[in-house]
Amino acid sequence: MVGSDGVEPGTGKPDRAVVRDSLGVGVAVGLSGFAFGVTSVGAGLDLLQTCALSLLVFTGASQFALVGALAAGGNPFTAAAGAFFLGTRNAFYGLRLSQLLALPRAVRPFAAHWVIDETAAVSLAQPDRRAARIGFTVTGLTLYVLWNLTTLLGALGAEAIGDTAAWGLDAAGPAVFLALLAPMLRTATERAVAGLAVLLGLGFLPVLPAGVPVLVAALAAPAVLWLKGRGEAGR
CATH class of the missing domain: 1.10.287 (Helix Hairpins)
Incomplete structure (x- = not known):
């Protein structure tokens, strides 16, 4: 007999294992927010603008693309357009996850903010709907909290040391961007x-x-x- 999520009962993954894997992804990627905070302030954004990007945009590749273009002297509208097109992939993740997670309608607008590479990867790797929901929630919550916290710390640190280029920290953004991108090229x-x-x-x-x-x-x-x-x- 197959359940409504297309998986036979009894073949699911233990909740503890799902939480462990989700926390691992959330912590590992969430710490990269420090590099974004440093890069953003180095590109000329202030503390409030930097933290607002992480709170409201919350997709690392697009955030790094935006501040990278601004750091190079790009027009803000051009930089935003590049970040927007890079972030459109999350819409395709959302189409797949909406079927897999089948969340209540009232929750979907809030969950949509957490539809990013990492939450999609963890959710899609699970054997059933329950595990996918746990993976999505734990990964999203861990990553959102850590990403914003480390963004704040990175921005504060960059303001404290002054010229980030003098310390070589202007390369942190591109390095982290490539690190996030490389595993996706399968x-x-x-x-x-x-x-x-x-x-x-x-x-x-x-x-x-x-x-x-x-x-x-x-x-x-x-x-x-x-x-x-x-x-x-x-x-």
């Missing part, structure tokens, strides 16, 4: 998209205004998918 297509995006971004960096190369790099995905489709059609 297939040849994903690696091809990433490689082409890097080439486009670096190639147009000297000739386009700051922030615009990020938008150009977004063309890598449709380009690779188009070439892949042509290759498969020609077989």
